[in-house]
Amino acid sequence: MSLIICFFVLQLLTWSRVLLAHESRNNCSRSIMSIGAVLDLSSQMGKHQKIAMQIALQEFNRLSCSKLDLKIKNSHRNSANAVASALDLAQRKKVLAIIGTITHNEATLASEFNDTIKDIPILSLISPIARSKQLSPLLPQFIQVGHDINLHMQCIAAIVGEFRWRKVTVIYELNNLFSSDPGMLLDLTYALRHVGSEIDNHLPLPSLSSLSDPKSTIESELNRLKNKSNRVFLIVQSSLELANILFEKAKQMGFMEKGCVWIIPDGIAGHLDSVNPSVIINMQGVIGFKTHFMETSDALRRFKFKFRRRFALEFPEEENINPSFFALQSYEATLAVAQAAKESEWKFTLEQLFRTNLSRNRKLQQSPTFNIINVIGKSYRELALWSPALGFSKNLVTQQLTEVMKTNTASTGVLSSVYWPGGLQFVPKGWTHGTEERTLQIGVPAKSVFHQFVKVNNTSITGFSIDIFKAAVSNLPYYLKYTFVPFNGSYDEMVKQVYNKTLDAAVGDTSIMAYRYHLVDFSQPYVESGLDMVVREQSTKSKETWIFFDAFTKEMWLMLVALHIFVGFVVWLIERQVNAELKGLGSMLWFLVTVIFYAHREQIKSPLARTVLAPWLFAIYIASGTFIASLTSRMTISQLEPSVLDIQTLQERNSPVGCDGNSFIVNYLTDVLEFKPENIRKINSLRDYPEAFQNKDIEAAFFVSPHAKVFLAKYSCHGLIKAGNTFRLGGFGFVFPKGSILATDISEALLKVIENGKAEQLETDMLSIEGNASCSPLESKTKDGSPTGFQPFLVLFCICFTVAILALLYNTI
Secondary structure, eight states: OHHHHHHHHHHHHHHHHHHHHHHHHHHSOOOEEEEEEEEOTTSHHHHHHHHHHHHHHHHHHHTOSSEEEEEEEEOTTOHHHHHHHHHHHHHTSOOSOEEESOOHHHHHHHHHHOGGGGGSOEEEOSOOSSOOSSOOSSOTTEEEOSOOHHHHHHHHHHHHHHHTOSEEEEEEEEOHHHHHOTHHHHHHHHHHHHTTOEEEEEEEEEOGGGOSSHHHHHHHHHHTTTTOSBOEEEEEEOOHHHHHHHHHHHHHTTTTSTTOEEEEOHHHHTTGGGSOHHHHHTTTTOEEEEEOOOOOSHHHHHHHHHHHHHHHHHOTTOSOOOOOHHHHHHHHHHHHHHHHHHHTTTOOOHHHHIIIIITTOGGGTSOOOEEEEEEETTEEEEEEEEETTTEEESOOSSSOOOSOBOSSSSOOSTTOSOOOGGGOOSOOOOBOOOSSOOOEEEEEETTOSOTTTOEEOSSOEESHHHHHHHHHHTTSSSOOOEEEEEEOSOHHHHHHHHHTTSSSEEEEEEEOOHHHHTTEEEOOOSBOOEEEEEEEEEEOOOOOTTGGGGGBOHHHHHHHHHHHHHHHHHHHHHHTTTOGGGOSHHHHHHHHHHGGGTOOOSOOOOHHHHHHHHHHHHHHHHHHHHHHHHHHHHHHSOOEEESOOSHHHHHHHTOOEEEETTSTHHHHHHHTSOOOGGGEEEEOOTTHHHHHHHTTSOSEEEEEHHHHHHHHHHHGGGTEEEEEEEEEOOOEEEEEETTOHHHHHHHHHHHHHHHTTHHHHHHHHHHHHHHHTTOOGGGGOOOOOOOBOSGGGHHHHHHHHHHHHHHHHHHHO
């Protein structure tokens, strides 16, 4: 009985609620208003956006007295259709607002035909090139809800920088967005330059809607890349449908094999959850990024359920049904417009929209975080997160980015487990040997005085500088196609040719100077440099009274005298006990003098004294022979010194000096060292220098240090020597245009050549060839006139000292 009573009570409550709801609806004024939508319904993104907007209005109408209707216009990927759709929605449909993939330029053009559009709030779901802080003066009711596309370009550049690819190929679809926002490539260029990379090739693809045979057109466009060397492909802007065809053809043409790299943007990666398996098969190894959003909330689960059900009913041909971020974005934007319209009693402006909804829902405009993904198998895996403020992070669950590392420095290692195209397990080089690459025109000095550095023949160009450059190029992370172009002007003129972009670079023995840095960039110096002075040698045969002292060093003389006195003293102590001729101190002193010349007449009677004296007499014999030889050398062979010791002497004498007429040294001598221009002789051949010294046309010659080494290795036996101090300079480097990334790459490669010893070995080989071919045997006599030290006699002196000590101890005991 109680159960029956409870049942009737519940029934009564249910009917009462229904009646109350019906009464409240009767009291509502069910006015019908419209919201317009301009979408590309032929694309996957447009289908997602349509379903999401319909769900948003369905939820709003269920809880509201008034009804909002959605008027959808299909743009068919055509800008003219988008403008016509906006005009139709504003004029005929009388919509409250327009939401969709309409660009600012399209909305502006529509407003030129009808001023009423200026008063209708327009929410663009397209990512703008730069988010404006203020409303456009032409369209005060226009707002772009999408994320700043510059953040997408930064994310692409961060991935490129993570793997240190220096050159990339950019692929983009010439659709409405790209045509209206050409600054996208400029943003990408700046972002790539920040990580040390640059755009090598461009591949613009026509809009898919404009192609009658898309597959053949894309195949012919990809054929343009066949003979290019770069294999790092960045898709910066494309519809999902065009990307599907692109990857299908890329796989057929071998662009998805080992060594290739593909990076896809949010517009493609964000829809991978909804594409057919055949599309995923063609994209194996691709990396990309998609907007990160939380998928664990109850509201999102309800939205996904409704989306899948409605999408399956309207598009039954689609296999995978998962809402993308773009669907969620359209859903939230539509709800925001509907709520603002309700609160403003259906007469709202963009300011009202900001005040009522967008100001509370920051998800529509906050800076995004991207998931870095890698396509593998039947789906993809998430590798890391990236945000513009924090860079890469390994945390893939929440947005609390830990272990943050900047991407504009060294590789962070966060993206270390990427599956690459072709199943490659290590980072691809990103280049191959191409046949149609532009050949860099690299100038080399044809009039170089020092052919050891650059030698231009009819058939070849060789030399130390050329070998260093080739070794550096072999260490580049990409293929560099170049040719050497002989340049017949001066070094400064060659540098100006690089500055004017007539030459792409210059290789040779070019000095890095401050005044040249205003025009061009230099590589890392591959050899140190300075300014050296070379003069003639002059004889310094000494007639001094005390020249014999120069035969030994001061230490040797002190050692000889001290040990001689000590040994003589020990002999005297032993002998005076048994020898009457050596009892007095005077006789001992006389004995010390005569024993040097083996002229002592005193007979040594004690066997112990003879034991002490014998090794010392041998030491005296060796030292005397060395002394005679050294003194004879000094008396008979001329000792050499520079004829001029410093630059001040040259200036005081007003002496003529010589240098390479094509180098910077001429200006350096006049501007820095203050030589008179009339005293400077320009010499343009290496063999002319010895003749100029012999004819006394010059008293000194100035070379940069590497040139001085080569010159002295070849002509030092001709009586020439380096003198004075070395003025430090910047070294030899290769010349590149300002801002050239190749200069940075070559510098890094040069460091590797220097660190592995290759540069030093090449320099040693160059100097050894010149040195071996220069001097005859008669000219190769030694010029070392340094006095003899005690080191050669150290063992002999130790023996004599030890014997004398032992004998003294034995005699004392």
